[in-house]
Amino acid sequence: MSSSNPNARSRILDAAWTLLEEGGSRVRMSDIAKAAGVSRQAVYLHFPSRAELLIATTRHIDEAKQVDARLAPSRQAMGGRARLELFVEAWGNYIPEIYGVGRALMAMQDSDEEARKAWADRMKALRHGCAAAVAAIAADGELRADLTGEKATDLLWTLLSVRNWEQLTREAGWSQAEYLTAVKDLAIRALMKHAG
Amino acid sequence: MSSSNPNARSRILDAAWTLLEEGGSRVRMSDIAKAAGVSRQAVYLHFPSRAELLIATTRHIDEAKQVDARLAPSRQAMGGRARLELFVEAWGNYIPEIYGVGRALMAMQDSDEEARKAWADRMKALRHGCAAAVAAIAADGELRADLTGEKATDLLWTLLSVRNWEQLTREAGWSQAEYLTAVKDLAIRALMKHAG
DNA sequence: TGTCAACTTTACACGGTGTCAAGTTCAGCC
DNA sequence: GGCTGAACTTGACACCGTGTAAAGTTGACA
Numbered sequence: 206m207s208s209s210n211p212n213a214r215s216r217i218l219d220a221a222w223t224l225l226e227e228g229g230s231r232v233r234m235s236d237i238a239k240a241a242g243v244s245r246q247a248v249y250l251h252f253p254s255r256a257e258l259l260i261a262t263t264r265h266i267d268e269a270k271q272v273d274a275r276l277a278p279s280r281q282a283m284g285g286r287a288r289l290e291l292f293v294e295a296w297g298n299y300i301p302e303i304y305g306v307g308r309a310l311m312a313m314q315d316s317d318e319e320a321r322k323a324w325a326d327r328m329k330a331l332r333h334g335c336a337a338a339v340a341a342i343a344a345d346g347e348l349r350a351d352l353t354g355e356k357a358t359d360l361l362w363t364l365l366s367v368r369n370w371e372q373l374t375r376e377a378g379w380s381q382a383e384y385l386t387a388v389k390d391l392a393i394r395a396l397m398k399h400a401g
Numbered sequence: 402m403s404s405s406n407p408n409a410r411s412r413i414l415d416a417a418w419t420l421l422e423e424g425g426s427r428v429r430m431s432d433i434a435k436a437a438g439v440s441r442q443a444v445y446l447h448f449p450s451r452a453e454l455l456i457a458t459t460r461h462i463d464e465a466k467q468v469d470a471r472l473a474p475s476r477q478a479m480g481g482r483a484r485l486e487l488f489v490e491a492w493g494n495y496i497p498e499i500y501g502v503g504r505a506l507m508a509m510q511d512s513d514e515e516a517r518k519a520w521a522d523r524m525k526a527l528r529h530g531c532a533a534a535v536a537a538i539a540a541d542g543e544l545r546a547d548l549t550g551e552k553a554t555d556l557l558w559t560l561l562s563v564r565n566w567e568q569l570t571r572e573a574g575w576s577q578a579e580y581l582t583a584v585k586d587l588a589i590r591a592l593m594k595h596a597g
Numbered sequence: 598t599g600t601c602a603a604c605t606t607t608a609c610a611c612g613g614t615g616t617c618a619a620g621t622t623c624a625g626c627c
Numbered sequence: 628g629g630c631t632g633a634a635c636t637t638g639a640c641a642c643c644g645t646g647t648a649a650a651g652t653t654g655a656c657a
Binding site: 231312315316328356359360362363366368369372373376377379383387391394395400 | 427508511512524552555556558559562564565568569572573575579583587590591596
């Protein structure tokens with residue numbers, strides 16, 4: 206051995222990705238190593254800890270899926286409402302793609318500072334997106350009068366949480382399309398003056 | 402030792418309660434034992450596993466706080482809207498009381514079937530409450546026309562999740578009062594025809 | 598006095614993460 | 628051809644937290 210697909214590092218990342226996507230329950234370092242066709246120690250040669258491997262995996266996915274590019278449309282949308290809808294759609298379609306790793310990362314949040322921070326960063330990025338959408342709505346004069354920008358942002362941010370997607374989609378059995386329309390609708394009702 | 406407050410069992414439950422409430426991070430069996438003034442093994446004399454201790458602790462809290470009694474008002478409310486508001490309020494005020502244990506229970510969901518089931522049961526109970534509130538709204542002819550009872554229930558159920566409370570209250574820094582008014586308002590906007 | 602139950606003490610197995618040290622393999626280069 | 632260094636393997640081990648096992652202590656009650 207072994208055959209050496211270019212580098213072991215990306216084989217490990219791919220293995221982690223697919224294993225976590227299949228989900229099941231607890232994916233161990235040894236599972237990932239085996240799936241990558243590499244010894245358990247080799248994994249530690251590339252990633253110092255499980256947390257950092259998971260974090261690297263999210264980056265790997267983002268790259269492979271060209272996430273940045275897909276967030277662009279919402280940024281150049283004209284009106285606040287359109288922007289809100291596009292943003293919800295972009296994020297809502299992103300969630301299932303990182304859900305596997307995200308779940309693992311969330312699970313180790315309160316046992317691992319590294320993981321906590323990484324996930325918090327991602328959530329902060331989401332919150333920035335929310336703030337931008339809220340600002341666009343406010344610029345149109347369409348933000349509900351009884352909401353500050355902060356509160357509106359918090360609300361949207363919470364609405365769009367991975368946990369909510371998980372609950373509706375995995376536990377309540379909603380389709381992705383149902384999730385998207387319901388959440389778009391709810392976001393509009395929650396934030397905008399003229400929800401009709 | 403030791404002083405023997407009546408039974409050790411309830412001392413253990415109390416210890417678990419307060420430790421989990423203080424939160425911090427990971428509460429171990431040995432922490433609980435120490436706080437209860439008892440050996441680690443004594444804990445296993447009363448509870449077969451960590452999961453079952455946590456579950457017993459939630460029941461212990463429910464009893465001490467007389468949770469059932471407090472849910473009564475919403476059940477006998479007149480209109481659908483009042484019922485919804487009272488239900489959100491009752492549940493919303495319940496969350497912080499079980500949050501400590503709930504968090505620990507949620508954390509071990511995908512490593513422990515026992516815990517998963519116990520938490521799922523609680524969530525099922527919540528969903529029943531949501532369904533009843535939705536039914537009351539529907540009976541008034543006030544349920545949004547584009548929502549089935551199922552969908553409306555799922556939506557309310559998700560809105561009221563512990564994780565949403567956690568995010569708004571612990572991460573976004575909202576007060577309990579802010580949380581309650583925002584969620585009541587949002588629930589009404591989400592489900593009812595005449596949200597104004 | 599003896600017995601039983603509740604509890605303590607000590608020890609250990611297990612699973613998963615992370616570390617360490619000594620091989621092996623192989624590419625590149627003199 | 629022979630050396631070197633990097634990438635990887637193998638096997639062993641420490642650590643932590645949960646859960647189990649077994650023998651010893653204490654004290655109430657008959």
